[in-house]
Amino acid sequence: MLRSVILRAADDARVKSLVAKAPVSRDVVARFVAGEALDDAVRATGALISDGLRVSLDHLGEDTCNAGQAEATTKAYLALLGRLADEGLTSGAEVSVKLSAVGQLLDEAMAIDNAGSICEAAVAAGTTVTLDMEDHTTTDSTLRIHRELRRDFPTTGAVIQSYLRRSEADCRDLAAARSRVRLCKGAYSEPESVAFQSRGEVDRSYVRCLKVLMNGSGYPMVATHDPRLVAIAGALVRQVGRKQGSYEYQMLYGIRPNEQRRLAGAGETVRVYVPYGDEWYGYLMRRLAERPANVTFFLRALATKS
Ligand SMILES: Cc1cc2nc3c(=O)[nH]c(=O)nc-3n(C[C@H](O)[C@H](O)[C@H](O)COP(=O)(O)OP(=O)(O)OC[C@H]3O[C@@H](n4cnc5c(N)ncnc54)[C@H](O)[C@@H]3O)c2cc1C
Numbered sequence: 001m002l003r004s005v006i007l008r009a010a011d012d013a014r015v016k017s018l019v020a021k022a023p024v025s026r027d028v029v030a031r032f033v034a035g036e037a038l039d040d041a042v043r044a045t046g047a048l049i050s051d052g053l054r055v056s057l058d059h060l061g062e063d064t065c066n067a068g069q070a071e072a073t074t075k076a077y078l079a080l081l082g083r084l085a086d087e088g089l090t091s092g093a094e095v096s097v098k099l100s101a102v103g104q105l106l107d108e109a110m111a112i113d114n115a116g117s118i119c120e121a122a123v124a125a126g127t128t129v130t131l132d133m134e135d136h137t138t139t140d141s142t143l144r145i146h147r148e149l150r151r152d153f154p155t156t157g158a159v160i161q162s163y164l165r166r167s168e169a170d171c172r173d174l175a176a177a178r179s180r181v182r183l184c185k186g187a188y189s190e191p192e193s194v195a196f197q198s199r200g201e202v203d204r205s206y207v208r209c210l211k212v213l214m215n216g217s218g219y220p221m222v223a224t225h226d227p228r229l230v231a232i233a234g235a236l237v238r239q240v241g242r243k244q245g246s247y248e249y250q251m252l253y254g255i256r257p258n259e260q261r262r263l264a265g266a267g268e269t270v271r272v273y274v275p276y277g278d279e280w281y282g283y284l285m286r287r288l289a290e291r292p293a294n295v296t297f298f299l300r301a302l303a304t305k306s
Contacts, residue, residue, distance in 0.1 A: 003289045007189035010285035020281050028298050032254045032287050033060070034276040038076075041276035042083055044253070045093050052264045053272050055093040056130060056250070057084075060277035061101040067110065070103035074114040076277075078121045085125040094128045094157075096273060099142055112145055119153035130157030130180065130221075135188040136164060136195065143170065154178050157221065161186030162206035163195045171209045175216025182221035182250060183209050187286040207232055214240050214247070221271070223250040225259070245269055252287070 009015045019025055034044035045055045059077055064070045077095060084090045097118055103110035115131070122129045131146055133139065142158075149156045157180035160167050164186065174181050185202050186195070196202045206229055213220035214236045222233045230249065237247065248269035251260050264270045275283050288294045 002292050002295070004189045006285060006289040006295065010282065010289075016281055019284070025284070025298075028294075029280050029284055032252070032275070032284060033280050034253060034274050036276065036278045038080060038083060038276070041080065041274060042087055042089070044274055044276070045084070045089055046087065048272050048274070049089060049092040051261060053092075053260060053270050054248070055089075056096045056271055056273050057093060058096045058098070058132070058273060058275040058283075059101075060275050060283055061279040062098045062134065062282050063100045063105060064103060065105065067103060067106060070101070070106065070110060070114055073101045074117055077118045081118070081121045081125045081127070084127070090125045090127040094130065094271075095122060096130045096132050098132045098134060099145055100134055100138065104138060104141060104145070108141055108145065112148055115145065115149060116152070119149055119156055123153060128155045128157060128180070129153070130182055131159065133159035133161055133184075133186075136190050139164065139166070150179075155180060157182055159184060159223075160209060162209050163190060163202045165194060165196065165205075167205060168208050168212060171212040171216075175213050175218050177217045179216075179218035180221060181213055181218055182223045183213060184223040185226075187290065189289075203229065210236060214242060220247040221250050222247065223273075225251050225256045227259075230259070230263070255287075 034040050041057055045057065048055050057080060059073060059080060061073050064073065077097065080095065084093050095118065097115055099111045099115060102114035119129050131142060133142055146156060146158045155178065158174055159182045160170050160174070162183060162185050171181065183206065185206060196205055203226070206224070210220070210222065210233060222230070224230065233249070244267050248271055249263050250271045250273060253272055253274045260270050260272060288298060
């Protein structure tokens with residue numbers, strides 16, 4: 001309930017202006033975002049890799065509505081990949097791309113071209129790309145673009161959101177050899193017609209999807225901080241006889257860092273999703289919506305500083 005209120009409020013221009021301009025937002029953002037500059041992203045990546053973790057970097061931005069901005073985002077990814085290669089970080093770091101940031105909402109062909117350039121640069125740098133999944137109106141287009149990109153770049157990863165009713169079927173389509181699929185619960189406000197609404201239904205769907213992926217021949221990426229689902233993933237790994245390294249856990253920067261290190265210490269591959277850049281508003285609002293305690297933290301900080 002609170003979650004959908006926050007996600008709906010996030011689209012209101014007045015709320016956006018208030019949150020984006022409040023000095024305290026910077027403090028809260030620092031918990032979830034590595035920084036605004038490329039240097040910040042590279043520094044955070046190096047530190048996580050030295051701690052035995054892997055990284056997926058997200059250059060923040062979404063819902064681009066002009067071609068110039070889509071091209072600028074593409075260039076930012078090319079610069080990022082070049083820098084990661086120069087610093088010798090690409091064996092531990094890949095990139096995550098939101099197709100809406102590279103032109104999906106303007107023209108699917110433009111998004112394919114831009115995302116294709118990023119995939120090409122990733123291959124040249126010795127790493128991979130995962131396509132983030134956004135709201136349900138983009139799911140078909142994103143999976144179509146993913147299929148198209150995989151023709152030339154077969155390691156391109158997809159994201160499936162367990163809150164969508166369609167996801168178990170999508171997992172069946174994707175659980176084939178060499179596919180990389182990140183399974184998450186889903187972070188957008190979605191109508192009941194397409195998405196499960198209760199936590200229990202979303203979690204049960206997550207387990208059904210996970211079973212399909214773990215039993216398939218691809219590479220499952222278990223993206224959740226939920227201790228129960230992490231434990232179920234471990235049990236499934238043992239049940240289907242998967243070896244460590246044939247799947248991975250993924251968590252967000254700043255969320256359950258001790259658990260990230262615990263799993264890595266137990267020999268698991270753990271990848272941290274690291275966002276950076278100045279377009280942090282949408283990302284921050286989704287993180288606040290996930291956990292009421294984050295909103296309290298935000299409001300308390302706002303009250304203390306004002
Ligand atoms: C690597 C990665 C990539 C993702 N990519 C996408 C994507 O492409 N598309 C998409 O829709 N969603 C994406 N998400 C977000 C995801 O859909 C969920 O919204 C988010 O992970 C919270 O769900 P949860 O599985 O952690 O479970 P929850 O039940 O929400 O959380 C479980 C526990 O994790 C901790 N926790 C979770 N969220 C927070 C938070 N914001 N702040 C503090 N603690 C928290 C709390 O301890 C909580 O009790 C991604 C998540 C990860 C980890």
